[in-house]
Amino acid sequence: MERVEQLFNALWQDYIQRLCPSAAQVHDLLEEGEPLLNDHIALRTFNLPQVGLDRLAAPFIAIGYKPCGKYHFEAKKLYAEHFEHPNPLAPKVFISELMVGQFSSLLQQTVRDLVNQVPESAMHDPAFLYGGRLWDLDYATYELLSAESEYAGWLAAHGFGANHFTVSINQLEQFTEIQEVNHLLRHNGFLINESGGEVKGSPEVMLEQSSTMADRVPVSFLDGKKEIPGGFYEFAKRYPMEDGELYSGFVEASADKIFESTNQ
Template sequence: MERVEALFQALWQDYTARLCPSAAKVHALLEEGQPLLNDHIALRTFALPKVGLDRLAAPFIAIGYEPKGEYHFKAKKLYAHHYEHPNPDAPKVFISELMVGQCSSELQMTVRKLVDQVEEQWMHGSAFLHGGRPWEVDEATYRLLSEESEYAGWVAAHGFGANHFTVSVNQLSTVEEVTDVNRVLREAGFAINESGGDVKGNPEVMLEQSATMADKVPVTFSDGEMLIPGGFYEFAKRYALPDGSLYQGFVEASADKIFESTDEM
């Protein structure tokens, strides 16, 4: 587990420093004298050979993770897998990719120019997973991509890194329901993702989720700096299957709405 813990610590440091600085405040609100249990993280990328989903998964597979569920988000042109470690205490990993070939020719050309800047050796090892943006991009390109696909704009601006960590609500004792987590966060001034309802899912699908709206963070483009949506914090409650074990997968309809936590408000 040492290698797993080291990688997630590096991802956490990047996430809290660059993408979601408010995560520390969320921790302070929900911690009950012990570290919060991280249910899963999520990573985003483009479906191109040099940087595709399989490239992001490789460092996790090298430390014992195995592919599990497969997901399709047709309207957003996204494909995803989730991965689990044999140790149930290790967080799950959800990796999605934009199906670039299904997008407009303009987006395809623009994204390919960005990815062409990535040096092959940069994708070796695991440091690139929390290494940020490996290409130069200007504000106009970010806006152009965002108009067609918010997801494409996000990846172009931020590069690689966890766009969210997820508090396991099952572990909490003073707050037992996702609705209660939302109430605590609203009282502290956080905006909750309302797309599809402030709680996505239900006991029937074995999973309930909610999320804050992404922090606005400064991003340095080649021609200036902008405040744009970065990372967000998610909250998940899993329900027991007939055999008593907790459901470990993801629900496409809910995940589809969670993606919108990085939309401009």
């Protein structure tokens, strides 16, 4: 568990420093004297051999994680898997990859040119998982990619890191409903992702989720600094299955909308 904690601490530091500074405030609002339990984190990548989903999964597999679920997002041209650790306190890990080959030849070539800049050696140190962007990028290329795929633009600009952490609402004493958490956040000036409704999922699918809209954060492009959407914070409530165990998977229809938390 120590190696798990070390990795998640490093991911958390990168997330609050670079992608989602407001997460520290949200954390303070919900904290009840004990550290919050994370249901899961999420990572994004391109499905090219140098940086594909399997490459991101490898450091997690090495510390005991196992692949547990597969998800398809046809309209967004994404594929994802989730991973679980035998220790139930370890957060689940949701990794998605963009199906680059399904996009225009311009997007494909642009993404290949970025990924070809990644030194293979960087991928052998688990620190790449929170290493940010391992390629140079100008703002026009970010805009070009974003026009075809919001996900492609986001990933090109930010590179590798946890795009969200997710508070497990099941563990909280003060709150039992996702709506109550949303209310508190709104009251404190946060924007909630309303795509597909402010609460995604239902007791029937055994998972309810909501998320903030991503913070706007400064990113250094080759031609200067610009503010663009970074990371967001998510909240999840899981329901028991017939055997009494909490459902541990994800729900495609809900995840599809959570991705949109990084929209402009």
